[in-house]
Structures are given as C-alpha cells and as structure tokens.
Amino acid sequence: MAKTVQEVDQVVIRFAGDSGDGMQVTGDRFTNATAVLGNDLATLPDFPAEIRAPAGTLFGVSGFQLHFADHDILTPGDAPNVLVAMNPAALKTNISDLLPGGTLIVNSDAFDDRSLAKAEYANNPLTDGSLAGYEVYEVPLNKLTLGALEGITGLTQKDMLRSKNMFALGLLSWMFSRPTDGSEGWIRDKFGKSPEVAEANLRAFRAGIAFGETTEVFTHSFVIKPAQLDPGTYRNITGNQAITLGLVAASVRSGLQLVLAGYPITPASDVLHELARHKQFGIKTMQCEDEIASAAAALGASFAGSLGVTVTSGPGLDLKSETIGLAVSVELPLVVLDIQRAGPSTGMPTKTEQGDLLHAMFGRHGEAPVAILAASSPADCFDIVLEAARLALKYRTPVIVLSDAFLATGSEPWKLPDVESLPDLTTAFEFATGPNHEGEFWPFLRDEETLARPWAIPGTPGLEHRIGGIEKHDGTGDISYDPENHHRMTLLRAQKIAGISKDIPRLEVDDPSGSAETLVLAWGSTFGPVRAACKRLRNNNVNVAHAHLRHMNPFPSNLGEVLHGYKRVIVPENNMGQLLKLVRAEFLVDAQGINKVAGAPFKAAELTQALEAHMEIPR
Amino acid sequence: MAKTVQEVDQVVIRFAGDSGDGMQVTGDRFTNATAVLGNDLATLPDFPAEIRAPAGTLFGVSGFQLHFADHDILTPGDAPNVLVAMNPAALKTNISDLLPGGTLIVNSDAFDDRSLAKAEYANNPLTDGSLAGYEVYEVPLNKLTLGALEGITGLTQKDMLRSKNMFALGLLSWMFSRPTDGSEGWIRDKFGKSPEVAEANLRAFRAGIAFGETTEVFTHSFVIKPAQLDPGTYRNITGNQAITLGLVAASVRSGLQLVLAGYPITPASDVLHELARHKQFGIKTMQCEDEIASAAAALGASFAGSLGVTVTSGPGLDLKSETIGLAVSVELPLVVLDIQRAGPSTGMPTKTEQGDLLHAMFGRHGEAPVAILAASSPADCFDIVLEAARLALKYRTPVIVLSDAFLATGSEPWKLPDVESLPDLTTAFEFATGPNHEGEFWPFLRDEETLARPWAIPGTPGLEHRIGGIEKHDGTGDISYDPENHHRMTLLRAQKIAGISKDIPRLEVDDPSGSAETLVLAWGSTFGPVRAACKRLRNNNVNVAHAHLRHMNPFPSNLGEVLHGYKRVIVPENNMGQLLKLVRAEFLVDAQGINKVAGAPFKAAELTQALEAHMEIPR
C-alpha cells in the first residue's frame, strides 16, 4: 500500500512516559532532527522533581513537548496535536491537553492491570471508550522492540526494553519525515562504549521507521517544510546552553579569564556542568560548599582581575544577598545568574516562574542598587550574558541576569553569530596601571562618565590598596563615617547604575499598525507567548503593541515615553505583578497585570483571552 | 556670691569625649536624673565603631546628646546649647554643631600639645580666639578631680582620672538643677564591688556639684520645669530595652514560651543581652553560630509550639532570607526583628538608616509575602513587638519588625502600661487538638476568616503531620506539583497577608487645621523629626498634615483614601525613597521624597526647610 504524504504547516508533539523511559532524550533527538531540517521550533521539557520515581506512578511522568513549523513560531505550543504515551500514567496526566481529534500513540503493552492501577485507572481507557474523540494508535511497543532485537546477545530483556524509546523515535521520525542520519550517528556516539547497546538502539530505531512505513496501521505521513529563516548556520539551543556559550564568549571577547563558582541547584546546575567542559578556554569552574561561598569566590576572582561569575536559582540567590551587597560596596564586576524556578522556598524546583525580579532589585539591606537583565528566549540568553559581562566590567558592578526554568531547558533554533561581530568587551574596561591623583592611587576616584572606580588588580606595583564593605571616602576609599560622605556615596552608587540607561538601546515597540491604544509590556521568558498572543489579536483585527524589556534595571531611557504613549498598559507576568509594581511606581501609569503563577509559561490562547478581557473585546 | 537661677523651657546638651571617657554613662545618668525630674526628653547617643580607639583621636570621639524640656518634645534636638568637650578631639568634631552663643565647657587640662596634635589642631583653640562666639568655660577637670580624690588609697592616678566624667556630671547636675540622689545611688550600686572606686566616683560627683555652686566661674544655674505629661508612672527607655520588655510581655500575655535565637550584631545585640537576663519568665535565648542558624532555630521553636523570635540588623537579615521564605511556606509564626543600620554591606554599623524596608518586603525569591511593622519611637518599640507577636500568632506568618539604630539607642520617657491593659494574645491562636476534616487532620485547611492554617504542635496525639518548603496541596498539605494548586496557594498566601489590613487600626492623620493641602507621610524613626517639623510649619501658619505608618505591610485599609485626600504628598525617609516607591506603585499618587542617607536622623530644622521647599513656601 503506497502511503500518502500530507503537508502541514505546524505540529505540536508531546512525548510522555515514565522518568525511566527516556522521554527527554527522545524529545531531544526529535528536536535535533527537526532543527536540522530547517523548521522553526520551540520546546518545553517538563520533568518531575524525583530522580527516578517508582515506575508507573503519576508523579513519575516525564514529558517533552515540541512545536515545529514551516514559519516563525514563538512558543512550544499550547496543546499537542500528537501525544505519545508510553504508559497509563503518561496517558492519564497528559490526555486532557491533547487537542480534540488529535493523534494519540500509546504503548499498548504497558496497559496491564498493575500499571492501570498505579495510574489510578478504574477501567482500561483503551477499551472503555473514553478516547473516542481522538485518533488512537495502539502500538505494542514492548513486543515490537523485543522482536526487533531478537538475536542480540549479552542483553537482558530489561536492557532490551530500554530501547523502546528509540522505536518510538523511529516511528515518529517516519511519521513526520524527519532525517535519520543524525539520530543514527548520535546513537552510535552515545553508546559507543557498549556495542550491543548501540546495536539494540539502532535496530529499535530502524524498526520504528519500518513499522510506520510497512504496517497498515498508519495510512499517511506528514511533511513540514523548512521555515523561512534568515540565511546562516543554525543550531538548536537551550537557554542554559546559550548561557554557557555566552560566558565562554564573554571570556574570549574580553580577554579575561573567567571564573565561575557555583553550587548545584535545579534548574541552574547545567550551566556549571557545561562550563566545566570548556577548560581549553582557560575557564575555571568551582563547585563550592554553598551559595554564599560561590558568590564570595566569584567576587574574590573579580578582585584578582578575572571575570567572576556565579550561577544559582532562587534559594541560592537569597543566600548570595549579603555578598552581592559587598560587591556593590567594593564596586567590582560580578555576574550573578539566577535561573528562576517556582517559589516560595523550595517551591517546585523543576517548574518555571518569574518570581525573583523584585528580589533582584531590592533583596539586600541598605541602598544597594545593581544592574538587572532578563533574557527573553533560549537563544537570547547568549546575548544577555555578553551584555551582563559588558555592564559588569564597564561599571564595576554586580549584574543580576534573570533566566528561568522555561528558558533554561526549552530550546529554539539559533543562528550562529560571527565571532568577530560579537561585542568587543576589551573596550569596556582597563586595569589601572598607575597613580590617578597627584601621584597617589585613589581606588575610589571615579570615571567621570561612567562613575566607575578604577580596577587595580593585585600584581600591579604601586597600586596596593585595601577595599571593604565599610563606607569609604569618596575618592581615597579610606574608611569614612562622615555623614555627608555617606549621603554622597549612596547617591553616587545609585547614579552609577541609573546612568547605565544612557548606554543601552532604547526600548523598541512592536506595533505594526502604528495605531494601537493598548501596550503589552513584558519581560523575560514571556516573550514568546506574549508575541504570539499579540499576533493572534492582530489576526482578529485588534491593534495591540508589544514592548519587551531585557534591561530591568535601569530601564531603557524611553520607557516612560513609551508607556505614556498608550491609553492602556497591560503587564503579563509569571508572578503576582512584579514588573507591574516597578513601572507603576516609576511612571505612575495605571498599568494592569495578568498573572499566572502555575509553574508553567502562558499559553498563547489563554493569554490572548486574558488580553481581550482587559481590552474589553467581546468574544 | 549668691547665684541666680534662670528658668528656661528647654535645653540641648551634648557630652563629647574619648571612647574611654565614659560619655555614654555620663549621658545616661544625666538623662535619668532629668527623666525623674519629669521633663520630657529625647536622647541621641553617637559612638564610634571602634571599641576603644586610641586615646585622643578624632575617630575615637564618643558623644551623647540630650534634649529636655518643660513641654512635649519630639527629637533629641538639632544642635546643642551646651557642649561638654573632654578633649581637643571632642571639641574639634563637635564645635561646629554648637549653637552660636552656646555654652562650651572644656576640660582645659586635656589641651596639651600632644592631644592638640592628635586632634589635628595647628593652634590651641582655647587661645587662638576661634571660640569667641561661645560662652566658654575652661575647667581643669583632671586637676580638680585629682584634688577631690586626694587621700583615697589603692587607686593609681590613672584610676582616679577615670572619675572625671562624674565630676562633669556633678557640675552639669548643679548647672541644670538635677536631683542627685539617683546618681549617688547608681554610683554606689555600680561600683559596689570596689569601695575605693565607688568612693572616688562619689567624691568626684560631689566635687563637681560643689565646684559649680561655690566657685565664681559660673554665675547662674538653670531650672527646667517638669513637662505636662499624662499622669502615671514613668521610666526612661531606649528602643532596644522596649523591644526586650515587649518580648517578655508577649510571652506573658500569650502564655507561650518565648525562644529568641540571635547572633550578635550592632545595633541589635543588646536585645539578646537584655533578654538573656529574664530567665525567670522561662524565656530561652540562644546565641547561634550565625544568622541563618538563628532564624532556623527560631522557626524550629515555633514548630514546637513556642513563640520563635530572631533579632538582627541588615547584614543578618540578608542571611535570614531563605529561612523566612521557608516560614512563609510552612506558615508558622516567626517574629524577625531588624534593627536597621547604615548600609550597604557593612556600611556604618553604629549609625542609623531606614534602608531595609524594601528588603523586608521583597528580599526573598518567589512570591513570599510577610507582614511588616515599624516602630516610630523608642517607647513604641514595646507596643510594636506585642503587635508583631499578635499578628504572627494569629496569621501563622513571619512578621518583620523594623527598628533602627536611632530608636535602638535613643531614649524617651515611657509611661508604664498596666499589665492587664496589654493585648490579650491568648485569643490570637489556639493549638489544634483534633481532626479537622472528616476525621482526618489536614494541616493546610485554613481558617475561613484569617486564612491561617492550624497550628498542631508535637506532643498532640493523632495530629502527626509533615510540613516543608515544597509546594503543598491546599488543604491536605501533601506535596503537590499541580499547576492550578500552586497558583491558588500563591494567591492564598498573598490574601492572608493582605487580609491583615482588616485587623489593624485605620491610619490617623494629624491635621489640626483640617484644611491642609499637603500631607507628610512617614514611617519608623522619623516620627519625632517629622512631627516637630510639622509643628514648626504650623507655628509659621503653614497648614500641613502628618500621617505616620506603623503597619508597612499590609498598609492600613484607609491609606489610599488618606493619600488621595491631599493635593501634595511628601515622604521624608532616611533612605532613597523606599516607602515612596510602595505608595506610588500602590496608589498612583505623585508623592515626592525627601531623602537623607547620612547615618543620622533628620534635624527638625533641615526637614522644615526641605518641606518648605517642596511646598514652595518662600523663606
């Protein structure tokens, strides 16, 4: 039977299975094959906090969603068209998201009584008619995988069944006409050390393809044409990978040794892991005893003349507060990466949230202003880290970079930049080399333009000096309890940070009609959903403008002007209204918030609806 | 020669000398004598960070200012009428504050060449004419003291000279007609263990009195009549003492054991010191290894069913952030006392500032709202601590109390409350005793009115349960990663705190004319200076209203209404505008700030001037 091939413009697939089923790997591989094909894409992994929860439990389900299309897309998709469910628990926790009429592929071998009970199913959903609204494909994945692997020696049945995710990958690859070379190469690489395992995975993968192609279960497959992206070389990248590469680039482009000190914490640990591999760049990574020590070590490295960086998530940021305050006081560069997760306290460690903006702004005693940046997409993490390094070096200040779990683990295609086109950070700073005041060296004599103090590093003869967290004399840097001096220094520290607004791009507004009365102001990882929702509104002939902040402190110099240019300002955030507070206080605009604090990004549809409600658009 | 006695209505005296000269003690004693006499008073100690700086240095000068009057006063006075300078360094650092024509009493024996050099005087100010504008009394304090002590055996000359502050105290006591019994009693008590020292101090004190009375140096003394205070029993009290007594009262009035865990830090340590003395009340104090441990220990005590309290200053508050977040999540009572000092970082540890308001509000990752209170005078610290305990117990929430160095060490007369009239805290909570949901115990089933969860303490049979910082199910309290539940819990935690506004007094406005167009909104230790400045304005026929916040989060329910009732709102703060940000954001009023960040409270005069400038009143 010749199978038909249907062209579609976009698909959202979700893989769901047990933590041990390898869903993240399957999703990753499918994503790479999709990326290489030139589709635009966005991904949303969603995994449990447990390492490897007992098999078959509802809380042990791990998912990976991928949205890909022949056009520019902005989000990982609100709801899947295609759901792959490896067991009853995966079906139970995901089926409500599947679009009506959507494609459901289940591993029918996994629907035995025990597994159904674990998933708290009273009846077998495959037989009780509850799935009638979907196009259901029951695939006996276990049997088919074992069949394909017959004859391989040295593997137990349990080992063999580990390859069933590759069978599923093969099947889906066929279904969506994905290239297979990359995945085959990857399998060989990954399992290179145990040839039987590699062989098993390869065979399972190929069997999946063959199953799609030859059996009569599936009648047609799909193609999705490449998207019209800018010409260039692309790779797929997650936010955490982009941060890592951004850090390497910051080191290369500044000519400075980079020292990253961290302490493991989800979802930030991968930055430490990845960066630790890049020793060729002379980059040093330290896993410290805690977050306080890692901030302190990074600051020590900056004092030594390196680019000191520390990486963490919310609970760790709490602990770094005092050290960041010291960095504010001694005025040294320090890059603090905060990969936000759902709070308060331990919260939901693997889930996303934008809860740390006000903490980054105000989370230190005394008046201790810092610069704050926020990345708006996985790939933007690369640029934002370079910008953070630039500001930290130029203004000798801590810079807090806000990313979040959604950006950290989500991915998108990234057009590789030309190294030479990256910002030249060597111009952002120079080390002091000699006296700066009547033959003396004054460590707190500021640059008139930037208000930055000189950076004199150990090893420089004649510039020996002492710094510390006690208030110091404007100029000499000697300890000073003089009241006026303290007032002046407080102002100077504030002005230095405020002055950065002259050194950053003006805020651009996306307002194609030019006549929108409503501005949607957002920041960070909501970029995709907000932009997508605005597009939907415009498709419905609703004019709406979108401005997206990457510089959170100071704001771009024209923000006030932008805000006052609209009748209505709406601020959607994955928190209770933190940016909202800041803009209301600073610009006295009666902006209103749309707030979702559910450990998950906005869906384009729900955001569209919420915006409509605010704009009082009848539906 | 009969000396005349002149009646005056108020005086500001400043004692200044070396750290080793006992100026704080002298000031304290004089204050007590003044208090007992029934004058109203306010004090402002000002001491160096150094323990005992080398003698005679400028940075080693310690000062104590006292303002007392026959009427209600609000501040320790802008500038002294009388300055007592024990050495050249004290003269140098204080003379510029003395009012023109003011009285200067110097220890002329201390003006030798070495001391002058240490104080960086090129010429002797006693002889170079630079003090012409003042009424100068040169008193050879060393000689006079040694003379008075002649014949006392067992003391070296150095020991004897230690009593010279008591000579000064005696002299000033005569000068301002202070009672002497109290001071004599105090000397006997204090030095009871070494009779010679007691004798020396007594003799010096009496000699000082005699010197004033008999020598011809002084021609007249002063009396200041008692102030018209409410009838009752009074004592003089500092903010830190009031906090300590408030904590004892909270324990007594709630019937709960109080456990205070702290780590020493200026200016908060005295609370730990003082409270450690009150073991009779069953109060337990722990000096922990750091601030994290002390917050954690306090929370552990609250879990156990005690009233857990921790006390610190800014740098310590940074470190407690994560634990306070845990307390927000597990919803247990916790009182956090933050005695603010000048920041950022180590800053100026002995100096005052209001820099931690936004840190208290937002200084935790995620959405982690807490209640915040601020004391407005030394005596108010007592009431505010009781209120903090009430809210913590009733709403099972951390409550952060903001005091500052000015309140902590400054003092005022306090009318002793009747114990029975103090709030009955036993009505604020009850321990859970049995199941609350269909025969089960649900630790997160909330009280409908307060939204507080039940407080079930170990030792209660049948209510065994587990709590923690991971997000939990609304009701059962089981770990939950459910998105909707997280959103709901986030809202509930916010609503619980917001709901406190129904349970606190409405904001009262001091607007005698009833027709002011300008409102001065303030909080914390600026109460005195702001009220004083408003009085001055009114004396100049400028109508102005003053409202003072003690509840910082949530605000009193009528704050918005109050703000919108005035044309102009001015917010003076000893920070860069923190309350200002909050009210602008919440109420969209174009309030303007007056900001002084100089490690010292506002002076009534400077504040009056700044208010006039804002109100565009020509001078």
Add this chain to the structure above:
Amino acid sequence: MTSNGNGQVIQLTKKDFESDQQVRWCPGCGDYAILATVQSFMPELGIPRENIVFISGIGCAARFPYYMETYGMHGIHGRAPAIASGLAVARPDLNVWVVSGDGDALSIGGNHLIHAMRRNVNMTILMFNNQIYGLTKGQYSPTSELGKVTKSTPFGSADYPFNPISLALGAEASFVARTIDNDRAHFTEILRKAVAHKGTKFIEVYQNCNIFNDGAFDAVRDPRSGRENRIYLEDKKPIRFGKDESKGVIMDSDAQLKIVDVEEVGEARLLVHDENAVIPGRAFALSRLSHSPTGPVPLGIFRSVERPVYEDLVEQQIAQAKERGGPGDLAKLLRQGETWEVS
C-alpha cells in the same frame, strides 16, 4: 508504645510509623532499606509517635520525614541541625531526629552540623553518605573521592574529601558511629545505643545511590564479599575482623594504626576498643583506618561520652532563676530601674 489519646497505652508496630505518602526514591535506592530499619526500630523506642519529630534539609535523603508517621519538617538545604536545635531547646521533652545527606550535612550544612555537635544538643543525626549529590542528579560531594568524575567535574574533582567520622570527632561530638544501609542488624543496634545516649548522636550511614554512584561502598557493603572488610567495633573488646576474625588492629607507639594478622602478633597486642574514652585520640586514629571505603572499614560506635547537654543547661538556668527570684512578674519587670510619677 503510645497513648491513643484516651490515656490508653498501645503497643505500636512498624506499620504505625509508615505515613500515607508514596515513597519516591528510585527503585533500588539504599534509602528504602534505611527507612525500613528505622520504621522497624521505632516501636522499640517506647515513645508515643506524637512525641517524635524528624527534621531534614533538602536532598533525596531529606525526603525521609515525609515517610514517617511522626511530626516532621522538610526544611531547607543544610539547615536541619539548626532547626532541630531550636526545636530541642524549646521542647526537651521531644525525641528529635535529623536526617541528612552528605551534601546537605557536610557541604552547605557543615557549619550547623559541627556546631550542633559541639553544643551537644540532644538529637540523633542520621547522615546518609552516598558520596554524591543525588537529588540534583549527580555532582560530587564533600565525601567523594579525589579525582571523581561527575557532572560538575568532567575531568575529575580537585578536592580532597572529608572523613565524616574524623570531622565529627574534631568537632567534639559526644556520640559518633557508622553503619551500612543494608546491614539491618548492626544498624538497629547502633540506633538502640544512640537513643540511650543523651546529647548529639552522629551516625554516618553508608548508602548506595544506585543511579549516580552505584557500588561506592561495595568493598564493605556487599553482603558477601564486603563482610571481610567490616571491622565491627565492640566496646572493651580487642578489635578483630575478617574471616574467622583472623585479622586485627594494633596501635604503634606513634599512634598509627595497623592491620595485622592476629596469629602473627598475638591477641594480646590488639587494640582494645573503648567507646567511652574521654579523650578521642584513639577514636580519631580509628577513623583514619579508612577514608573512602576501599578496604577494611571500622563500623560501630567510635565514641560515646557523657557531656552536659545544651538544652539541659538552659533549663537549669531557668529553674535556678525561678528558684532565686520566683517566677517572672511582668509588672515588676516593667517598673525596674528608676521610675517617677506624674500626677
């Protein structure tokens, strides 16, 4: 044994200590065995459930309290000993346990741990040492061997590990012991002795993390081959171990310990173990017999000495103050110092 709320006393069983929460460790994790041992031991304690509290930090190990049908708090990373200290000081009547991992207890929480031990707060600290960070998916910990290749150290770790027993002894711990997750009999025996001791009990439990550090303790943990390497310390007895107890431990004049063939040196020369030695020199020497477990490893109680318990002293001070001055009188306290009347 517990009261049922009506004053009746009931004999409890293991089941009574199992909470209704689903256990969420990886299948095969050593934590399961520990949980079973502790739950089985609990009835023996003879303490009503409601008087028992488990406090933990964060980590796989730290999930423990959720599974115990007692009072419990899953705190924040590293702070369990501090939370538990406050609890114990507030309520010396409670039976307090801390459960922690090697990262939780020795990395971020190291300071609280050593201070709790120094203070001798009455609580039992179980430190599950799997020489790895489990919950955060496999970074090296302060007990991982030098050169360990992990996610955060792809080229091998550069830092020398702590020896938890040495550290505890150096931090003045009054009760220090080591056992193995799967050695139920020994583990139970240690628990028994620990609860009988008043003060801080530090128990290191070798725990297998089969996902990120499988087999780290095989040299001693393996039910078959590991037995030979277990040096079970027995109080007041010569230290012998191995097949037919053929091996022993002696001390050289320079305080170095050596493993010897008992036949060769004679039993008389063997070091006699003494848990109660006031000065922990010998216990410390014993702790140095092995660092990471690759050969013979002492198991059991290294040290158990009486020392004043922090919260007891606190209670004493209160009792004394009340005795001296009577119970606190608030009205009197407020009136302390100089007062004056205005009428």
Add this chain to the structure above:
Amino acid sequence: MTSNGNGQVIQLTKKDFESDQQVRWCPGCGDYAILATVQSFMPELGIPRENIVFISGIGCAARFPYYMETYGMHGIHGRAPAIASGLAVARPDLNVWVVSGDGDALSIGGNHLIHAMRRNVNMTILMFNNQIYGLTKGQYSPTSELGKVTKSTPFGSADYPFNPISLALGAEASFVARTIDNDRAHFTEILRKAVAHKGTKFIEVYQNCNIFNDGAFDAVRDPRSGRENRIYLEDKKPIRFGKDESKGVIMDSDAQLKIVDVEEVGEARLLVHDENAVIPGRAFALSRLSHSPTGPVPLGIFRSVERPVYEDLVEQQIAQAKERGGPGDLAKLLRQGETWEVS
C-alpha cells in the same frame, strides 16, 4: 624584595608594609603585637608587595588588611576563606593571606574554613583566638570555655567549645600550627615554615583581648609565669618543656597522652614529634593535651604534610585540556553539535 615598577629590585623593610591608615585597636590589644610581627616578617618573604593579598572577614582581627601596605579586602563576616579561595584559584601566582577571629572563622565562617582546609587551597590563615567577640563588645565565642559569663550569657554559656586544632585536623588540614601574639620569635618561625608549605596553612594565634577577655591565655602567654606551660613542638625531637625541660609528654598504649617528669620515665619514653606524619592521629592526640589553655599547651606545628593543592589541579586540568585539544576556539565551539544551513 620587590620591583619598584621600573624593573629594579629593592630590599623592603617592615616600614614598607605599614599602610598609611591609623591603627584602630584598643590600646594594649594583642593585635598590635601580631601586626608588628607580620609586618616585620614580610620582607623576608621575598615577594613584591603587589603580589601579596590579605583577605579578612569582620571583627577586630579582621581590620588587619587595612594596616598592611599590600592588596587587601575587608570582606564580610565569616566569608574570608571563600573570597580568598576564589582569589587563589583565579591567581595562583599571588601570595594569599586570610586574617580572622575566633568568631569570624569558627562561628559564622566555620564552614568556609573547614572546606578551604579540605580543598587545600594555597593560603595562610591566621586565626586570632581571643575566645571572645571583640568588635561586638564581648559575647562568648565558639572557643570560650563552658560556663563563660558574657553579655549574651549572663548566667554562663551552655555550650562546649571547639578546640581549633582538633577541628582543623578533623577537617583534613595539611598544615596546622599554634602560636602566641606576644611570642615574636616563635610566631616568626611558624610564619617562615607556613609560607614554605604549599596548601592551606591554619595558624591559631592566642591573642589577648584586654578589654573583654583579659588574661584568657595567661597560663601560657604570660612572659614570665607562662613560659613553663609552653610545650614548644620541635620536629623529630622528643617533646619536652618546662623549667630545664624537666617535663615531657608520653603516649600510653591507648593513645592517651600524659605529661610526665622526664627524670622519672626516662627520655627514651618521650613522644617524638613528627610534623610530617601522614596520618594525623598523633597530632590529634597532641591537640587534646589542652582545650582552653589552663595548663601546659603545645605550641608549634602540629601537622605539615604535602597534598595536592586545589588550584594546582585546576591549572593542570586546563593545561591538559589545552594540550589535548589546543587552545579554545570560540567559533568552533559555537558550531559544536548538529548544525544546519539556511540560505
């Protein structure tokens, strides 16, 4: 010795290490003597001033860097070892010192201290132990004796103190020593040996706080009467001390140390000190000879062993990576993994 910036080499003197800041300790404080000793020793180091860095936390002791004409940072309370670790890792070419008090190092900073020692980061840590919090005006510290009456413990402290030497040994420190503020010759000798050692050098300095804890160390510190109680440890020599070296230290078979009359037991039985013993059992036993100094106290180097230095291993890994793969190529790195072209 230093270069003067023009490439010339100059012999430095104590004066060259005195900064222009006025020293702000209380008159009579032991810190003055320490400062003088360190400043006098510095020229001997033979390291240019600009390559020396002093890092501190907060406390009276921690003011030290301000007075040294070198690079310096007065950090935050307890974090100096962590700041210094980052500095040392970033710049192994620098000569790094940490100055800390007993509160700074052992209370709030305890964790950073023990981890720095475990890692063996190359730095010299001077811990001024005055058994009190000086800067905050006299609260007890983790080295204060049990029952100490201070501002925060009006009825006496309830917690048993650390023995800093024991703690350091328990935390795997590779160099551990003790000296006294006013014993300049001995102090200088310890400094000399410390700088010759590579790794973390932990030096406890008994320091008199004449304001809040005057005389705490008189038993050993007093220039006259204290001498008898100073047990100066000398490498590879029998441990003798006291008048005419008439007293000595022996070890019992149970690893307990005893102080004896040399004549009575004979010199042969005296314990021979060995700084370099790989296993720190004997050093630990020596540290237990005294807790708070009330009688004879060992001074000198308890332990000095070679162990890989953290930042050296870090450098090695970088060198190896560069050797294996050449220096980093950013363009290549960005292109790593699967890429595709869009044209």
